Amino acid sequence: MKLYGSTTSPFVRRIRLCLTGKAYEFVNMDIFSGSGRELLRAKNPALKVPMLEDDGQMIFDSRVIHRYLQDKFNQAPLSWDEENLLTLIDAANDAFVQRMMLMRSGIAHDADKLIFTLQDERFSTTLSTLENSVQHGGFEQWNYPSMCLYCLLDWVIFRELYSFEEYPNLHAFWHAHQNTTNVAETDPRQ
Ligand SMILES: N[C@@H](CCC(=O)N[C@@H](CS)C(=O)NCC(=O)O)C(=O)O
CATH class of the missing domain: 3.40.30.10 (Glutaredoxin)
Known part of the structure; x- marks a missing residue:
């Protein structure tokens, strides 16, 4: 492979x-x-x-x-709730990648422009739902959705796009997995 x-x-x-x-x-x-x-x-x-x-x-x-x-590898499929969490993680991740591309293209944030209004609202809705899910035990196991959430949070922090201070459960989840298997080895900063 x-x-x-x-x-x-x-x-x-x-x-x-x-x-x-x-x-x-x-x-x-x-x-x-x-x-x-x-x-x-x-x-x-x-x-x-x-x-x-x-x-x-x-x-x-x-x-x-x-x-x-x-x-x-004959692994069990994700549940529909896990699939939905992945969709939220992907929606936030795609929007943060777009935001970085806009910055790199020299296009400054303007809250009155449609693209930014839609992105800002999507950050808020996806991140608050993920925050709530972490708080209620939705990401307790280190499985594929947790790996995806960790990669999103760590990449956004690495790119200095957002600090997650408004989302204490997301921040705590990110912090708790610094030493999880293979996390340090795949750190984008190295
Ligand atoms: N839905 C895709 C998204 C992949 C994606 O956006 N990859 C970025 C790198 S983080 C990329 O290749 N971007 C190149 C581009 O958009 O031109 C997936 O889950 O694999």
Whole structure:
């Protein structure tokens, strides 16, 4: 198995955490320039990471990769509530990635502009729901949804997009997992 991605991507990191203890090759690439970009173009028309290659089969998108790995390793499927939590995590993560891209494009935050209004509301609705779920025990086990939540929080903190002071349960969850297996080894700061 080959996992294509970058060390900074939260979507790649969740799959690396999920593959802890499994034999695979990690192809670390710069997706925005040079040979990494060429490889990305050759492998995935969506031009996003992660992607997984196994026995000649390419799989795009972390969510589908996770389903593929579940099948391959005969793991139980996620419950519908867990799927919904993943959708919220993905919605927040996509919005934070968009926010970073806007900043990198020199487009300043303007609360009156539609894109920012929608993003700001989505941050608030998804994060407050996730905060509530952590508070009520929804992320007590270190399973795939917890890995995805951790990768979201840690990436947002790493990129200095948000500090989570308003969400004490999310912050405590992030803090509690600093030493969880393979978390330090997959830290985007290294
Ligand atoms: N839904 C995708 C999202 C993946 C994604 O957004 N990856 C980012 C890196 S964090 C990417 O490849 N961005 C490149 C781009 O948008 O041009 C997944 O879960 O795999």
